[in-house]
Amino acid sequence: MKIRKIAGGFTAAKGFKAASCEAAIKYQNRRDMALLFTDVPCAVAGTFTSNRVKAAPVLWDMGIVKSGRPARAVVVNTGIANAGTGAEGMRLCSETAKHTAEILGISADEVLVGSTGVIGPNVPLDRITAGVTVMAKNLSDSAEAGTLASKAIMTTDTVNKEYAVEFDLPAASGEGTVTVRLGGMSKGSGMIHPNMCTMLGYLATDCAIDPSLLQKALSNVIKDTFNMITVDGDTSTNDTLLLFSSSLAGNKPITTEDESYELFCSALYSVCHDLSVLMASDGEGATHLLEIRVFNADTKENARTLARSVAGSSLVKAMIYGKDANCGRVLCALGYAGPAFDPANIVITMTGKSGSVCFYKDGCVQLFDEEKALAILSEHDVHFDCDMNMGNEEATAWGCDLTYDYVKINGDYRT
Amino acid sequence: MKIRKIAGGFTAAKGFKAASCEAAIKYQNRRDMALLFTDVPCAVAGTFTSNRVKAAPVLWDMGIVKSGRPARAVVVNTGIANAGTGAEGMRLCSETAKHTAEILGISADEVLVGSTGVIGPNVPLDRITAGVTVMAKNLSDSAEAGTLASKAIMTTDTVNKEYAVEFDLPAASGEGTVTVRLGGMSKGSGMIHPNMCTMLGYLATDCAIDPSLLQKALSNVIKDTFNMITVDGDTSTNDTLLLFSSSLAGNKPITTEDESYELFCSALYSVCHDLSVLMASDGEGATHLLEIRVFNADTKENARTLARSVAGSSLVKAMIYGKDANCGRVLCALGYAGPAFDPANIVITMTGKSGSVCFYKDGCVQLFDEEKALAILSEHDVHFDCDMNMGNEEATAWGCDLTYDYVKINGDYRT
Structure with missing residues (x-):
């Protein structure tokens, strides 16, 4: 098998850390925030909801992905969605990014945000920033940290969703191959309908790949994976799928649509496919x-x-x-x-x-x-x-x- | 009020009769067939499902409506839908029309058919023809006959749906006005979604109106009535809406898009609107x-x-x-x-x-x-x-x- 399933999720590839905490945004006594962090500046590809009403975090993240600049972190909350919140919602994104950047010693425009839950009442900024402060101290590249983060972003999901694979690519040194990893997590499970990505999803790879090819691969693969699932026909205002690349695997960078690119796309399909099926299978109330x-x-x-x-x-x-x-x-x-x-x-x-x-x-x-x-x-x-x-x-x-x-x-x- | 609601349904206008019976197609101990009959050959307008898979009765009725020839009768069964039945389904329509024509002393190409219920297993022809034989003897222009027919075509509907109005138009004699009536019945209540008419509906008027204007009025009015209701997003294979005109009211025939045509359209809107709202309100399982x-x-x-x-x-x-x-x-x-x-x-x-x-x-x-x-x-x-x-x-x-x-x-x- 060229593409091998491995344990883990967002932290499976080299250079990725995760943390989570109980911030009491709306849910009590459960983790409801996640912080994702990259050891090095990462290329980031993204796809977003096609809904005309885009939540503030979607607009925020679209700006960063479109700029082509590297990113370093994602702050996600569940319980209340920062959507239908106008200028105040954008200010929340900006303040969240600013606080996170200060704590982590990075730039605010390297911080993406995600938000899911009930549309409407503003997310409490003080709890978000308090959560980030706590999580910044607990960042870890362990599989467990990734798993806890995947649980922290759940809403009505009954199971957390993670998947990771590895495959071999020619080494940057020119001699032999290196192992490249790609993993990720996502959450459903209502307001799910294919028209873009219909969910929150965060994928990470250590594969060295040209950022434009990273985006191209993601845009193509979602057409047959996330865009082919439906739970209820409702396309959310918050859907966001991000794919980070740390380039730390040591592979010969992928710069053209060659065999290595094809293999990368197959690995990406594998991860997206399995996360998609997990989401459909865990649709709200689903038994089949x-x-x-x-x-x-x-x-x-x-x-x-x-x-x-x-x-x-x-x-x-x-x-x-x-x-x-x-x-x-x-x-x-x-x-x-x-x-x-x-x-x-x-x-x-x-x-x-x-x-x-x-x-x-x-x-x-x-x-x-x-x-x-x-x-x-x-x-x-x-x-x-x-x-x-x-x-x-x-x-x-x-x-x-x-x-x-x-x-x-x-x-x-x-x- | 130019347009006045009156009691009754399909038989409210002059020249229309109805009958119904227990044919035991699938349901037991309830009326499950209706026969509609016109005293004189009638112009008939129709709109049909946009589903690529059209039930045999839809294809049969489309042929008659498209021919522009007058029609005299409709045979409807509920319980089992003659759909997904291929050539056998068309034969069933043809045999039903033939038998009905013989009994009523009309031509087979003046007989329309309708069918609703579970898609699939063939409707038993012998019970259909036995039902027609019984109903032909009980045809009546009473309001009660119309009401019983509207009950006979129900599937999961919890209430029958009828509506009728009257309005005044210039008399054919050139002196004063005459009262024109328009009434009808329809059934839902699942597999209902606007893309054409999403149901079975039979409307009848004694208004004298050019057949092409009759069709134009119907095609326009459904855009804001039957096509604007949805129960579950599923557009049926069987949707059929027919509008008969007997021309017996004695009005000056409507031949151009004048004031009389506008009034006719308003009356048609009124009937279609109320039947549509009744159908939405009685959607399967609905409480609101x-x-x-x-x-x-x-x-x-x-x-x-x-x-x-x-x-x-x-x-x-x-x-x-x-x-x-x-x-x-x-x-x-x-x-x-x-x-x-x-x-x-x-x-x-x-x-x-x-x-x-x-x-x-x-x-x-x-x-x-x-x-x-x-x-x-x-x-x-x-x-x-x-x-x-x-x-x-x-x-x-x-x-x-x-x-x-x-x-x-x-x-x-x-x-």
Whole structure:
């Protein structure tokens, strides 16, 4: 295996530290702030929400990423989102960065910020700065520090999400190879819908790579990973995904789209893919992971659109929860997705470890083995394969079922 | 009042009869078929689902409407939808029309068909034809017959939906005016999302009007009525809305877009509006009607898109159910709708009989009176006014809350 999964998350690569603390922003008796810090100035790539209403931290971080200047730190809080906060929200970002910069002995424009939780009431600046002061003393490159940080940024997530890989690249010395690492963490789990990245995510690598290629790799990989998950169709105001590169691995710097770049992209895909699936699987109230694979489509974009339509269908999601093989709903969701296709030519199959059932072909819903369908729907992961019979493009989308708990969680989120 | 609400539905206008029966297609011990019949050949306008997968009855009816030929009857069944049924589904339509034509002494190409329920297993033709034979004997122009028909086409609807109005137009004789009537019925209540008409609906008028204007009026009016409601974002394969005109009112035929046409359009809007709101209010599992008004938008289409986005947001819907004034979600749903706007310029207000609370202006989520917000959210109808401050266009969308019962109904729909 060229790309090997390893333990850890944000701190897996060389040069990255994390800390977290209980700042009592809104949640009590749990970690609700994280501080990420880099030993050296890092190139940083980022992708952000496409929502017209961008939270202040999104605007702040976009400014730093766009400037092309290196960055050193990220301050994240959960509980209350600094969003819909106008000029005061920008001042909060600025004050947070200023305080963090002073404590860490860096520049304020090297400090990114992230914020997630209930939109609205201003985040208390004094608790944020107090939290940063505490965390600055506890920064560590241990795997545990990374894990605790990944827990500290959770909102309604039920599990923390980390993933890391390593792979080998030619050494900068010209002799042999060095091991390069890439790891990260992310959080969901409501207001999740693919249109950019739909979450907070922080990735770190020690790979030496040209900053423009770092951004290019990230922008490409999210199209088939974070942008292909949906929990509820709501694209958040706060979505932010950042990728830092410390260049400390000692590899020959990647400066063109060569084999090393391809390998880096594969590693990045691997991390983003696994974090995405973890997020879909941990969607609010979810009891099932839903994987929709559309293949033999005419274009890549159509394949993505079709797959996302099925993954996002409330009726499909409710039927998965109810273990009810009412599979005409998958056909229906392909139909309203937008892309043209001939209903007479497509084949839809539901698969799981228990086997597979074809429930639509030759223009007709098929009779199928209800017992086998129930067995598949009783598994945690439910897959639908949609063969469009039009071309060679494919895409996969991930979602989750729609449950009582989703309604419960979101009917009473603020309390 | 130029347009006056009257009792009745499909049979309110002159020349229209209805019947219904228990055909045991799937449901037992309830009416599950309706037959609509016109005393004279009628002009018929129609709008149909935009889903790429169109149910056989949709294709059948589209053919008749497109031909421009008059029609005489509609046969509707509920319980099992003739959709995803390929050539066999078309044969079912053809056989149903043939049998109905024979019984009623009309031509098969004057018979439209409608079908709603679980997508898939073929509707039993023998029960359909037996039902038609029974219903043909019981056709009546009474209000009760119309009401029973409106009940017979229900699926998960909890109430039947009828509405009728009358208005006065210049008489054909050239002296004075005559009273013209327009009534109809529709059914929801899941797989409802605006992209055409999202339901079955049958409207009837005795107004004499040029068939092309009849179609034009219908196509225009649905843009601000049936196409502005959403229950779950799923656009059905079966959506059909038909409007029949018997020309029996004795009015001077409407042949140009004059005052009489405008009045007809207003009456049609009135009927379609009320049926739409009834459908949104009776969305699967709904406990609240949600009305989103977007005004001062730059274009009409943007106003519609913004309003629909909020009405369709799972998070907004869940918060209404939970009576939780987590109003940043309304802002968020405007933001991801697509149309550009400046978040600093918009004002969002929630209103009800209990008063109103402004929760967003000047780029900031506002502090508001939580008790008043709770009082508004405790009402059945909850309104959001979104002032975009960009122009003069407005649109209103209707939806409902997302509840445990929606999940329950759709997690186990087939049984």
